[in-house]
Amino acid sequence: MLFRYLCLWLLSAVPLVAAAEQQPTLNVYTHPSFAAEWGPGPAIKVAFELECGCTLNFTVMESAGDILQRLRLEGQSTRADVVLGLDTATMETARQTGLLGKHLRRLDNLALPINWDDEHFVPFDWGYFAFVYDTEQLAEPPASLDALINAPDDLKIIIQDPRTSTPGLGLLLWMHSVYGDEASVKWQQLKGKILATTQSWSDGYFSLFMNGEAPMILSYSTSPAYHMAIDNTDRYQAAEFAEGHYLQVEVAALVASSQQQALAREFLDFMLTPNFQRHIPLKNVMYPAIDLGDELPDIFERLIKPSQTLFMAPVDVARDRRQLVNDWLDAMIR
Template sequence: MKTRLFLPVLFLCCFSAVFAAGKKDSQKSQELVVYAYDSFVAEWGPGPELVAKFEAKTGYKVTMLSCGDAAQALSRVVLEKNAPKGDVVIGIDNQLYSRAVEEGVLQSYKPAGADKIIRKDLRFSDDWYLTPYDWSYFAIIWDSNSSVPAPKSLADLTKEIYRKKLILMDPRLSTPGLGFVTWTKGVFGDGYKEFWNQLKPNVLTMAPGWDAGYGLFTAGEAPLVISYTTSPAYHVEYDNTDRYKALIFPEGHPVQIEGAGIIKGSKNLKAAKEFMDFLISEEAQDVLPLTQWMYPVNGNVKLPPCYDAAPMADKTVGAGEGEVLEAVDTVLQILSN
């Protein structure tokens, strides 16, 4: 009798254990891990609202992790390439795109409806390792309440009147920081070294990221900072002021296109693909203008009135990635001497 009773109980226990383990694995497979940069994940950024909308829409649980700035997010994905822990990475832009592809850390995926939603000039490539979700121009933001006049060109930034008046970001860690180096290389060519030698006395600090640098600017530490043409829209909307101006220079401006991609080796591929589809939908893109302060790639999204304060550049300028990476090393040497 004891033997006969033991066998069914043993079977039941084993079945229960297998069922519980299966349920746990199923729940785990439903969790999507997304890497992003600080300002995206922040409570005032688009991350929390996007996560809430996606979870409500799909039933997946999303864990969105802050990795510092975008370059640091990519570095984390590269470090984990042999044992990926994330499923999606957000924030890799057109300046970091080639590195991401060369490292082989992204899986190609074209979101549903992408051809109709995303303009061709905003796409990274036909391989769809990255899907663009927003864009803007890099620009110098000037505090019109300051005692210095607005510079009228990139070259003007080297004038003595701007001594210790400019805040930049580390190009190794920050995409705006890298964008500024790209800008100087694109405009001055081989003369960028001379420009940086002349600019050096005017740089107050090179902050580790956009959050830190822009925070110093709004705290009044300096009247000039590298940011985006769309940045003044924030101050119009939430500070009810137009004191901060995005300056349009005749030399042209670099364009930043930010993208998201599926991490190669993702354990939650189905959820990752659904998230990519969601990211370019009107529902998700409508969140970006008043949280991300960039232009959405979905042209069906209506911009709020505060974007009237965001000027469009007359022309664009850029430089090859290899040239820019070499220039970064040179710039850091100039500033450290």
């Protein structure tokens, strides 16, 4: 009798095993801050899997630049179905690879500071670059980019390398947006105040700034939200600059060679729903791409609100990036 029941149980389990084996997997290339335990990735994975009947798998690269480089190297043989974590400074270069497909959806429910109409890239969050300062080290921060550049050299700042870091490139574009052809001269004036130029944002923020090595660091206007909401402190704030602040929009895109085209587009649609977006403000510490209404944490009302949004079209960034980086290098070694 026991043998009979065991056989019946095994037979009943076969369809369950087969269903599990047939469950599709969506492979998403992304960066560490998204997929980390403290980032939005784990909660988004749970939420999407409840809807899709699939497995959402994150493959983590060091940065947006690494995501793009990996995609280029793998080409049509890539395992990626979606790339998530590129931004407005890298998306045109990614588009020019010819490896991305169209998302085929209307982008009419966005809450961005700029108009958005792009057939390849779906935005999932946005924010402004800003210098975050330690109020216990610096009571009165510079109130403009010009004031920072002309401050005494004993005011030390931490920035990131534009060749390896998204915020680092953002500062390059910020300076160019404000000063144009005079940006190289301004960099020469600023370099005496640069304590360190780190490879990544996290290297500078956690290893140097949070340890008190300098009173200011290049970061985001949203960074204080994390400290206020999670660390329960007002110590770290963003300096509002009179010239305005440079905008970053983070994006995701379908990989054209994906064998999971329908599932990938389902995920891109899911990105612009509250089930995805509610995890952005305090886990990715950025503004959501849609209006969350009462779900947006109140702490975001206490953040600086730039008087002007500075932004270069992605096609212009792709065209000018190499020259801007070369000009920056020249200014740093003079």
